[in-house]
Amino acid sequence: MSEGAKGAAGAAAIVLAAGAGTRMKSKRPKVAHEVLGRPLVRWVVEAAREAGIERVVTVVGHLREQVEPLVADTQAVVQPDRNGTADAVAVCADALAGFDGSVVVLSGDCPLITAETIGALVAAREEGDCACVVLTMDMADPFGYGRIMRGADGGVERIVEQKDATPEEAAVTECNSGFYCFDAKALFEGLAQVGNDNAQGEFYLTDVLEICRRAGRKVAALRAADPAECLGVNSRAQLAQAQALMRDRINGRHLAAGVTLYDPATTWIGPDVQLAADVAVLPNTMLMGATTVGEDSVIGPNTRLTDTVVGAGCAVDETVAVQAVLDDGATAGPRAYLRPGAHLMAGAKAGTHVEIKKSTIGPGSKVPHLSYIGDATVGSGVNIGAGSITCNYDGQAKHATVIGDGAFIGSDTMMVAPVSIGERAVVAAGSCITRDVSPDALGVARSRQTEVEGWAAKHQAASKG
Ligand code: UD1
Numbered sequence: 001m002s003e004g005a006k007g008a009a010g011a012a013a014i015v016l017a018a019g020a021g022t023r024m025k026s027k028r029p030k031v032a033h034e035v036l037g038r039p040l041v042r043w044v045v046e047a048a049r050e051a052g053i054e055r056v057v058t059v060v061g062h063l064r065e066q067v068e069p070l071v072a073d074t075q076a077v078v079q080p081d082r083n084g085t086a087d088a089v090a091v092c093a094d095a096l097a098g099f100d101g102s103v104v105v106l107s108g109d110c111p112l113i114t115a116e117t118i119g120a121l122v123a124a125r126e127e128g129d130c131a132c133v134v135l136t137m138d139m140a141d142p143f144g145y146g147r148i149m150r151g152a153d154g155g156v157e158r159i160v161e162q163k164d165a166t167p168e169e170a171a172v173t174e175c176n177s178g179f180y181c182f183d184a185k186a187l188f189e190g191l192a193q194v195g196n197d198n199a200q201g202e203f204y205l206t207d208v209l210e211i212c213r214r215a216g217r218k219v220a221a222l223r224a225a226d227p228a229e230c231l232g233v234n235s236r237a238q239l240a241q242a243q244a245l246m247r248d249r250i251n252g253r254h255l256a257a258g259v260t261l262y263d264p265a266t267t268w269i270g271p272d273v274q275l276a277a278d279v280a281v282l283p284n285t286m287l288m289g290a291t292t293v294g295e296d297s298v299i300g301p302n303t304r305l306t307d308t309v310v311g312a313g314c315a316v317d318e319t320v321a322v323q324a325v326l327d328d329g330a331t332a333g334p335r336a337y338l339r340p341g342a343h344l345m346a347g348a349k350a351g352t353h354v355e356i357k358k359s360t361i362g363p364g365s366k367v368p369h370l371s372y373i374g375d376a377t378v379g380s381g382v383n384i385g386a387g388s389i390t391c392n393y394d395g396q397a398k399h400a401t402v403i404g405d406g407a408f409i410g411s412d413t414m415m416v417a418p419v420s421i422g423e424r425a426v427v428a429a430g431s432c433i434t435r436d437v438s439p440d441a442l443g444v445a446r447s448r449q450t451e452v453e454g455w456a457a458k459h460q461a462a463s464k465g
């Protein structure tokens with residue numbers, strides 16, 4: 001947990017997530033788009049939570065039926081008409097009635113905001129007894145942002161939107177990030193006085209700052225330590241930018257914690273993934289969801305693990321795994337596909353072009369080449385020869401295969417489930433096993449080889465003839 005954690009305990013937060021996000025050109029609402037597998041609005045809520053904020057109100061509107069489930073742990077408030085940012089905050093008045101303290105306003109489309117910065121905004125407002133502290137950033141190209149107009153005392157006098165700015169005002173490079181901490185009372189009293197006499201005919205939240213200032217309250221600006229935190233996602237290009245920034249931030253944390261990343265630029269690790277020290281991740285690898293990896297394991301290259309648990313000392317090479325479990329010392333790939341319920345126990349192997357679904361491969365057992373194993377329970381010390389498969393599906397239902405400890409399955413065996421192969425049994429290569437094989441027995445199920453003496457020589461002579 002980071003330094004800023006709990007820095008804003010006691011504050012409330014309003015997350016603005018009602019906008020349409022037209023420039024995304026999407027059937028989905030903008031804030032539902034994901035950065036490293038987590039929706040934009042969820043990143044913002046998580047940052048507020050990490051800052052210690054318990055009371056979070058989310059303003060929803062456009063396609064709210066898709067947004068509300070993403071923020072089910074917050075109080076959703078509907079903004080019926082999107083009349084501007086002041087209108088969006090004003091619809092939260094009832095939800096926060098009687099609340100007296102700091103209210104942080106966050107944009108639901110800015111996933112990079114951190115708990116530290118939220119904590120710093122709250123601290124700056126409370127320590128300075130300000131009506132509002134706005135987070136600002138200096139932009140080489142400030143076009144489109146609200147500009148910060150500072151007074152002679154360094155405080156903020158007002159914020160001017162791009163469309164309302166004179167050329168002199170537009171030349172200011174200090175910009176409004178859209179993140180604020182307000183005193184609750186000053187916020188809701190100020191909102192009541194906001195009009196829409198401006199270039200866009202909208203109710204601007206930024207007008208509350210000027211209203212507070214004119215009422216004699218202090219309004220301050222806090223410069224963002226890292227302007228990247230304020231990146232808003234309005235387009236697919238900005239979504240890609242946010243993905244890359246978040247990737248770098250998360251990778252930086254793993255590097256600092258003792259994880260080797262051969263090529264951080266092609267290593268994509270989700271926010272909930274846990275990697276032990278001395279894990280090595282090779283290029284072109286995605287680790288997503290609730291994936292965890294134990295120490296000394298080597299993952300990649302060209303690997304995607306989702307909700308997969310990897311123990312210590314494993315090697316996972318060019319593999320796709322979803323909801324799979326690899327115990328210590330297990331190996332997968334190159335080119336294994338481990339599907340939900342695949343469990344490789346200690347030292348087990350799923351080798352090249354091997355697919356495993358809903359099956360346990362016992363300790364030290366090997367499935368080295370070109371196999372499909374589904375709905376199977378494989379004991380320890382089993383060897384499954386190249387090209388062997390479980391025929392687990394009869395077109396209607398799935399059936400189980402059980403292979404006992406120490407069994408040896410010859411290459412190219414078909415095991416037609418339901419079927420079991422006893423401990424230490426041997427199955428002859430090329431068998432189609434439809435009945436159980438007893439422990440210690442040899443199971444053979446293939447047609448016998450015959451020989452026609454001299455046939456080949458005659459055949460060749462005839463074709464030359
Ligand atoms: C706003 C600020 C601007 C700042 C910029 C930073 C105002 C008037 N301007 O401008 O100073 O530089 O953000 O990105 O506030 N929203 C609603 N309901 C509405 C309108 C907006 O929920 O009726 C939400 C949007 O979905 C978005 C956020 O509020 O998440 C900001 O709204 P947007 O229209 O993008 O404001 P900007 O014009 O970018």
Ligand code: CA
Nearest residue numbers: 109178232234
């Ligand atoms: Ca915006």
